[in-house]
Amino acid sequence: MLETTIAAIGPLDTPAMVAARERHTRLTKPAGSLGALEELSVRLAGLAGTCPPPLPTPAAVAVFAGDHGVHAQRVTPWPQEVTAQMIANFLTGGAVVNAFARQAGAAVTVIDVGVATPLPDLPATGTSRLVRAAVRAGTADLATGPAMTRDEARAAIEVGIRIADDLVAGGAGILLTGDMGIGNTTPAAALIAAFTGADAAAATGRGTGVDDPTYAHKVAVVAAALRRHAPDPTDPVGVLAAVGGLEHAALAGFILGAAAHRRPVLLDGVIAGSAALAAAALAPDAVHAMIAGHRSAEPGAALALRHLGLDALIDLGLRLGEGTGALLALPVVTGAVRVLHEVATFDSAGVAQK
Numbered sequence: 301m302l303e304t305t306i307a308a309i310g311p312l313d314t315p316a317m318v319a320a321r322e323r324h325t326r327l328t329k330p331a332g333s334l335g336a337l338e339e340l341s342v343r344l345a346g347l348a349g350t351c352p353p354p355l356p357t358p359a360a361v362a363v364f365a366g367d368h369g370v371h372a373q374r375v376t377p378w379p380q381e382v383t384a385q386m387i388a389n390f391l392t393g394g395a396v397v398n399a400f401a402r403q404a405g406a407a408v409t410v411i412d413v414g415v416a417t418p419l420p421d422l423p424a425t426g427t428s429r430l431v432r433a434a435v436r437a438g439t440a441d442l443a444t445g446p447a448m449t450r451d452e453a454r455a456a457i458e459v460g461i462r463i464a465d466d467l468v469a470g471g472a473g474i475l476l477t478g479d480m481g482i483g484n485t486t487p488a489a490a491l492i493a494a495f496t497g498a499d500a501a502a503a504t505g506r507g508t509g510v511d512d513p514t515y516a517h518k519v520a521v522v523a524a525a526l527r528r529h530a531p532d533p534t535d536p537v538g539v540l541a542a543v544g545g546l547e548h549a550a551l552a553g554f555i556l557g558a559a560a561h562r563r564p565v566l567l568d569g570v571i572a573g574s575a576a577l578a579a580a581a582l583a584p585d586a587v588h589a590m591i592a593g594h595r596s597a598e599p600g601a602a603l604a605l606r607h608l609g610l611d612a613l614i615d616l617g618l619r620l621g622e623g624t625g626a627l628l629a630l631p632v633v634t635g636a637v638r639v640l641h642e643v644a645t646f647d648s649a650g651v652a653q654k
């Protein structure tokens with residue numbers, strides 16, 4: 301499944317992009333006046349292979365949840381049970397992602413790809429549902445050994461591909477990434493260091509908000525893990541297995557799945573950024589489908605986006621995860637595409653040119 305997904309990912313369609321650029325020159329606005337939205341709309345035309353590209357609707361956000369053995373190293377102040385407790389909150393519609401999803405008209409799918417705490421029977425609300433797809437009950441501690449086996453990393457990637465397949469089959473026009481996992485900014489930092497070559501201190505942030513001593517310890521844990529595992533960026537599955545997380549691997553698969561279906565995938569924060577690096581290492585053309593929703597306050601997020609050649613659409617200092625930054629950026633993406641559908645040309649509107 302991974303190989304066929306990678307094989308389906310290809311370059312952008314040049315004629316559709318040429319048509320979109322040409323159309324922009326005829327619309328009733330000074331050339332270039334929509335800034336980054338113009339190049340984004342051109343890229344989405346190239347992704348869809350048609351101009352104008354379809355409006356990115358309906359939107360589907362997938363929140364991949366997992367737990368982390370590295371929690372034992374005290375890299376986060378939050379108890380591990382909060383991962384499962386927040387899943388319950390997502391399913392009853394009480395989290396920030398639910399509020400933003402209601403605003404955006406997006407459906408929320410929560411995927412247990414490896415939560416350590418047993419989940420109770422959870423009722424789905426109108427717009428949220430749970431998929432139980434745990435590969436294992438949390439990773440092992442990456443400070444003392446590999447986080448998971450290669451087979452488990454691959455299985456988690458394939459969970460993400462399957463979710464992307466299902467959401468696209470259900471009609472989704474755009475996929476949004478979300479994540480939930482107490483401790484998951486530590487593997488995200490290690491992945492970003494492994495794929496970009498940045499050092500541990502540059503790639504590591506404060507996550508949910510650790511104090512100075514905990515931050516220094518977290519950097520040391522990431523640095524030691526990189527020394528111990530010496531992850532090889534040309535072996536992305538091996539990198540994910542050594543220093544990643546189940547939700548990071550699943551998100552990498554989800555991104556690949558979106559790219560294989562030529563659907564845009566709107567990335568949330570630092571966890572999505574680390575997964576996007578893995579996806580790009582597996583299939584470089586997957587980058588064409590990626591849109592950086594926002595610039596997370598985590599320093600590793602900016603490193604990941606720079607490595608991918610992506611500019612964030614919004615920068616509001618968010619560091620929540622769950623898909624919240626991606627959801628806030630969705631109207632920007634829709635606006636970029638709507639221009640190509642709805643704006644009059646100078647000829648049709650009788651507006652004089654310079």
Ligand SMILES: O=C(O)c1ccc[n+]([C@@H]2O[C@H](COP(=O)([O-])O)[C@@H](O)[C@H]2O)c1
Binds near residue numbers: 484
């Ligand atoms: O999206 C981000 O950039 C982001 C930045 C910091 C923290 N988070 C969220 O906070 C949790 C991980 O933080 P931590 O400190 O426990 O590693 C996890 O559930 C993430 O979704 C998310």
Ligand SMILES: Cc1cc2nc[nH]c2cc1C
Binds near residue numbers: 479480621
């Ligand atoms: C309360 C809480 C909510 C979250 N949402 C995403 N990560 C989170 C981490 C915590 C701790």
